[in-house]
Amino acid sequence: MSGVYMKLWAGRFQKEIDKKTNDFNSSITFDSRMAQEDIAGSMAHAAMLAKQGIISKEDGERIREGLAGIAGDLAAGTLEIDPEAEDIHTFVEGELTARIGDAGKRLHTGRSRNDQVALDIRLYLRGAVQPIREQLHDLIRVLCDKAEAHAHTIMPGYTHLQRAQPITFGHHLMAYAEMFLRDISRLDDAVKRMNVSPLGSSALAGTTYPLDRETVAHTLEMDGITHNSLDGVSDRDFCVELAAALSLMMVHLSRFSEEIILWCSWEFKFIELDDAFSTGSSIMPQKKNPDIAELVRGKSGRVFGDLMTLLTMLKGLPLAYNKDMQEDKEAVFDALDTVHMCLTAFVPMIDTMKVLPDNMRRAAAGGFINATDCADYLVGKGLPFRDAYKATGTLVALCIDKGLTLETLPLADYQEVCPLFAEDVFDAIRLERCAAMRRVPGGPAPENVLAEVERVRRLLG
Ligand code: ARG
Numbered sequence: 001m002s003g004v005y006m007k008l009w010a011g012r013f014q015k016e017i018d019k020k021t022n023d024f025n026s027s028i029t030f031d032s033r034m035a036q037e038d039i040a041g042s043m044a045h046a047a048m049l050a051k052q053g054i055i056s057k058e059d060g061e062r063i064r065e066g067l068a069g070i071a072g073d074l075a076a077g078t079l080e081i082d083p084e085a086e087d088i089h090t091f092v093e094g095e096l097t098a099r100i101g102d103a104g105k106r107l108h109t110g111r112s113r114n115d116q117v118a119l120d121i122r123l124y125l126r127g128a129v130q131p132i133r134e135q136l137h138d139l140i141r142v143l144c145d146k147a148e149a150h151a152h153t154i155m156p157g158y159t160h161l162q163r164a165q166p167i168t169f170g171h172h173l174m175a176y177a178e179m180f181l182r183d184i185s186r187l188d189d190a191v192k193r194m195n196v197s198p199l200g201s202s203a204l205a206g207t208t209y210p211l212d213r214e215t216v217a218h219t220l221e222m223d224g225i226t227h228n229s230l231d232g233v234s235d236r237d238f239c240v241e242l243a244a245a246l247s248l249m250m251v252h253l254s255r256f257s258e259e260i261i262l263w264c265s266w267e268f269k270f271i272e273l274d275d276a277f278s279t280g281s282s283i284m285p286q287k288k289n290p291d292i293a294e295l296v297r298g299k300s301g302r303v304f305g306d307l308m309t310l311l312t313m314l315k316g317l318p319l320a321y322n323k324d325m326q327e328d329k330e331a332v333f334d335a336l337d338t339v340h341m342c343l344t345a346f347v348p349m350i351d352t353m354k355v356l357p358d359n360m361r362r363a364a365a366g367g368f369i370n371a372t373d374c375a376d377y378l379v380g381k382g383l384p385f386r387d388a389y390k391a392t393g394t395l396v397a398l399c400i401d402k403g404l405t406l407e408t409l410p411l412a413d414y415q416e417v418c419p420l421f422a423e424d425v426f427d428a429i430r431l432e433r434c435a436a437m438r439r440v441p442g443g444p445a446p447e448n449v450l451a452e453v454e455r456v457r458r459l460l461g
Contacts, residue, residue: 008090008113022086027326030333031088032081037123038088039071041116042096044219045199046107054209055106062103066096088120089113110211112203114233114321121329122194123220125242128336129187135343136184136249137460140177142351144453147173151449154431155270155360156369163367166434169270169360171444174452179252181459186245194238197222201232204320234320236310239332243307246335250300253342257293260353264290269359274352277345292349296342306335361431368396370406370429373437377428381420391418 007017017025043064050060070092073079085091097104147170157167197217200206206229213225226232263270273290281287309331313324371392378388394417399409406429414421427433439445 007086008093008108025086025323027087027329028081028083028085028091030330031117031120032091033333034120034124034329035074035081035088035092036071037120037127038092038116039067039074040123040220041119041199042092042107043067044216045111047219048212048216049106049109049209051215052210052212054109054211055103059103059106062100063096063107066100066104067092069099070095087113087117089116110202110207110209111199112201112233114203115198115201118198118201118233118235119220121236121332122196122198122222122238125238125332125336126191126195129191129242132246132336132340132343133184133187135340135347136180136187139343139347139350140180140456140460142347143173143177143180144457146170146350146355147177147449148453150355150357151446151453152432153355153357153360154364154435156364156367157444163363163369165372166364166369166431167438167444168435168446168449169355169357170446170449170453174449174456176252176256177452177456180249181456183245183249183252186248187242190238190241190245192223193241195222196224196226198226198232198235201226201229204230204233230320234317234322234325236314236325236328239328240307240310240314243303243310243332243335246339247300247303247307249339250296250303250342253346254297254300257290257297257346260293260349261290261297264288268363270356270363272354272356273349274354277349277352292345296346299338299342303335303338306331306338364431365405365407368399368406370431370434371396373434374406374425374429377425378418378420380428383418383420 007013046055046060046063046067049055050057055063070079074081079095081088081091085094093104093107096107150169150173153169154166155169155172156163157165157172197213197220199216200211200213217223217225226235260271260273262268264273273288273292275288277292278288279291281289310328313327313331317324374395375385375388375392378391379385383391395406395409395414398413398417399405402409402413407426411421411423411425414425436445436447439448441448
């Protein structure tokens with residue numbers, strides 16, 4: 001290979017790399033998305049080299065101008081990244097040298113691609129997290145709006161997918177808001193640890209040049225520097241942490257998707273998805289399918305796979321840099337892209353879904369989900385809970401036998417099972433009352449839901 005993209009390591013070699021092997025070795029097809037970060041890192045490095053007198057002020061300025069020109073041309077689309085370059089670092093340095101001559105060749109003083117790539121990926125991921133963070137904010141805002149509108153909407157709460165106790169739909173939605181809030185804090189946490197500069201670690205053993213590492217970190221708006229040159233070039237924990245945070249986010253999206261899929265089945269019919277976020281069948285004219293939710297559920301596996309790729313790639317590596325680590329990028333980029341794509345479809349799908357409160361209410365009324373409240377009523381009349389539980393169980397069996405519900409069973413039947421029952425039992429087991437009485441902090445009562453919505457909105461700012 002000749003010209004501006006000659007291998008950065010050309011001097012020692014008698015032959016060019018085999019063409020197919022070059023493709024195998026190359027990372028330009030996926031690391032070119034870090035072009036702007038690579039340039040920003042190089043600008044900070046060059047400015048520091050000039051400040052420290054390691055290169056001349058004039059060369060420092062030429063490098064800065066040259067890099068700014070490349071950054072601008074890339075952004076404007078007037079400069080194409082050459083797929084022949086081995087990686088984005090080779091491309092930028094080659095292009096710079098082609099533009100400004102010898103000064104370009106001084107840029108790499110006191111630096112290696114090993115600390116360069118470790119910096120680039122940190123900068124790139126730090127930025128790429130932000131749109132996902134925004135999407136999570138949007139999702140939580142949508143959940144708050146829906147929860148507020150449905151603070152009073154009664155639905156059955158489930159355990160084992162069996163109707164269990166009455167809750168409100170707003171409360172159910174706010175459970176997901178909690179998960180997504182934790183996801184945001186996990187993203188922020190991952191960014192905290194990735195936002196330190198490894199530049200100065202050089203290939204593995206630092207450098208003899210008097211670099212000012214802190215200044216470089218400061219210029220790049222990083223919180224500090226890495227403290228061991230071997231760790232600086234070989235740490236990819238932040239990729240694993242980010243992929244783990246994204247994986248857990250996909251678990252939450254997948255669980256939510258599963259519920260959406262159940263809820264829009266005819267068996268539930270608690271919601272209806274907007275036509276814009278549903279698909280039909282090529283053969284069955286009646287079908288309206290929740291493909292988006294299914295795809296989100298399905299794509300969770302990809303993101304877990306990315307996490308496994310990263311863990312497995314790292315687990316047996318001796319210090320310091322090994323080429324295996326080039327595999328970090330496709331995995332963590334795929335995880336980011338997948339989550340971003342999922343949220344892009346998921347948030348408006350939730351925003352536009354139609355809630356069907358009457359169907360929720362009907363499902364809540366059919367499954368004896370107020371049985372605990374019926375037992376609690378007897379406790380209120382002085383009966384020990386265990387006896388109250390047993391009496392209510394007898395009532396449920398009676399209802400099933402007669403094809404009735406606790407609401408429709410005559411008072412005489414109640415009193416035959418336990419004489420403590422009076423007319424007011426029917427108010428005590430009213431679903432709205434059952435939900436409203438669950439006012440314990442964290443409970444589903446409408447007033448709690450509304451307070452939670454306010455608290456979460458305040459948190460989002
Ligand atoms: N493309 C490489 C990577 O992503 C850049 C670092 C190359 N360093 C080296 N010594 N081969 O890891």
